[in-house]
Amino acid sequence: MSNRLDLNDVLPNKITIWKLRNNNPLRKSFVKNNIKVNELDALIKITVEMSKYLYPYIREILNSKEDIKENSIIWNDFNKRFIELIKERFNVDSMRVKKLLNQAENDEIIIKFLLILSFSISNQGYQKLKNFLYDF
Amino acid sequence: MQNKLTFHQSSVSLEIIGLPDYSNNENKDQISIISQWKLTIVDKPLIEGKIEHLGPIMDAFYIYSNLLIKNEIPIYESKLIDIKADNLHIHNIVLKSSKANVKPLVLKIGNSLLSDTINCFDQLNESPKVRIKKTFITTNIPKKLRFGLNNKVKFFNLFIPPLIAICSLILFSSTFIYFYSPFENIEEKELNKF
Numbered sequence: 079m080s081n082r083l084d085l086n087d088v089l090p091n092k093i094t095i096w097k098l099r100n101n102n103p104l105r106k107s108f109v110k111n112n113i114k115v116n117e118l119d120a121l122i123k124i125t126v127e128m129s130k131y132l133y134p135y136i137r138e139i140l141n142s143k144e145d146i147k148e149n150s151i152i153w154n155d156f157n158k159r160f161i162e163l164i165k166e167r168f169n170v171d172s173m174r175v176k177k178l179l180n181q182a183e184n185d186e187i188i189i190k191f192l193l194i195l196s197f198s199i200s201n202q203g204y205q206k207l208k209n210f211l212y213d214f
Numbered sequence: 215m216q217n218k219l220t221f222h223q224s225s226v227s228l229e230i231i232g233l234p235d236y237s238n239n240e241n242k243d244q245i246s247i248i249s250q251w252k253l254t255i256v257d258k259p260l261i262e263g264k265i266e267h268l269g270p271i272m273d274a275f276y277i278y279s280n281l282l283i284k285n286e287i288p289i290y291e292s293k294l295i296d297i298k299a300d301n302l303h304i305h306n307i308v309l310k311s312s313k314a315n316v317k318p319l320v321l322k323i324g325n326s327l328l329s330d331t332i333n334c335f336d337q338l339n340e341s342p343k344v345r346i347k348k349t350f351i352t353t354n355i356p357k358k359l360r361f362g363l364n365n366k367v368k369f370f371n372l373f374i375p376p377l378i379a380i381c382s383l384i385l386f387s388s389t390f391i392y393f394y395s396p397f398e399n400i401e402e403k404e405l406n407k408f
Contacts, residue, residue, distance in 0.1 A: 133224075134224070136329075137224055137326045137329065137330070138326075140303075140324065140325040140326040140329065141324065141325075141326040143303055143325070144303045144304065144324035144325065144326065185302065186302055189302055189303070189325065190282075190283055192325075193279075193282065193283060193325060193328075193329060194283055196325075196329035196332075196333075197279060197283070197329060197332050197333075199333060199336075200333060200336035200337065200339075200340060201336075201340050202336065202339075202340060210283060213283075213284055
């Protein structure tokens with residue numbers, strides 16, 4: 079994907095992306111590497127591209143939550159996987175991570191994340207996502 | 215013969231009908247003079263209107279979606295359209311007709327249809343074949359948000375000009391700076407005594 083987006087200089091391989099992910103202070107493997115502006119931009123571009131690709135799935139998850147009585151399987155699977163990933167990779171002692179894991183509170187956060195991604199699939203999605211992130 | 219362009223996103227499609235502006239030497243397939251538009255949401259009544267309604271409706275959806283994400287109160291009210299959140303998943307849209315004795319059209323859409331609609335509007339905005347003239351509308355954005363916006367602007371206007379002035383003064387004066395050394399003066403005075 080980085081080839082297609084012409085991001086080879088910033089993200090030459092998967093290891094670079096893996097290292098950049100570790101700048102997230104909520105992760106267990108958090109390392110302060112001082113992420114550069116072009117690296118942040120590259121991550122945003124990749125996220126937008128992934129959102130375009132995954133839009134039908136994102137939409138289905140949102141739709142599943144709307145009529146949870148009839149169509150709860152997709153939402154429940156997604157929520158379960160989301161919590162598994164958070165427990166596996168994030169620092170569960172952090173208060174913010176605990177909030178993500180709390181099933182009574184995390185619905186709103188997950189829906190907002192999904193909405194942000196679904197609103198950012200246009201050609202101007204990079205700028206939109208960047209604005210959303212700065213305002214978050 | 216009018217041109218027709220359709221933008222699709224999953225369960226929503228937006229149809230734009232209009233003509234090119236030949237006085238601007240535009241291409242035959244361009245639409246600059248929009249005569250009609252139709253927003254089709256699956257299982258919902260058709261929404262259609264004149265060009266002067268399209269801009270305000272698009273703005274309403276964009277502002278509402280921003281409020282929804284930014285943890286603000288998701289309420290948008292105007293003369294033409296109201297959008298409120300029933301809960302986290304359902305959004306209540308009230309479209310008010312400009313004609314007298316016509317009841318407002320009430321729609322309830324979920325997050326999936328809301329994002330489809332926003333993406334249809336994005337496609338229209340980004341399309342090189344359609345040119346939309348922005349219209350001014352009066353809206354009732356929640357007071358909390360308006361207050362926030364005003365505050366941001368005032369804060370910026372208040373502090374940035376003096377900050378720039380101080381920075382430029384320091385930069386300018388640093389070229390003529392003279393370091394006063396009291397020890398040198400004492401030595402000079404002592405030498406003068408002898």
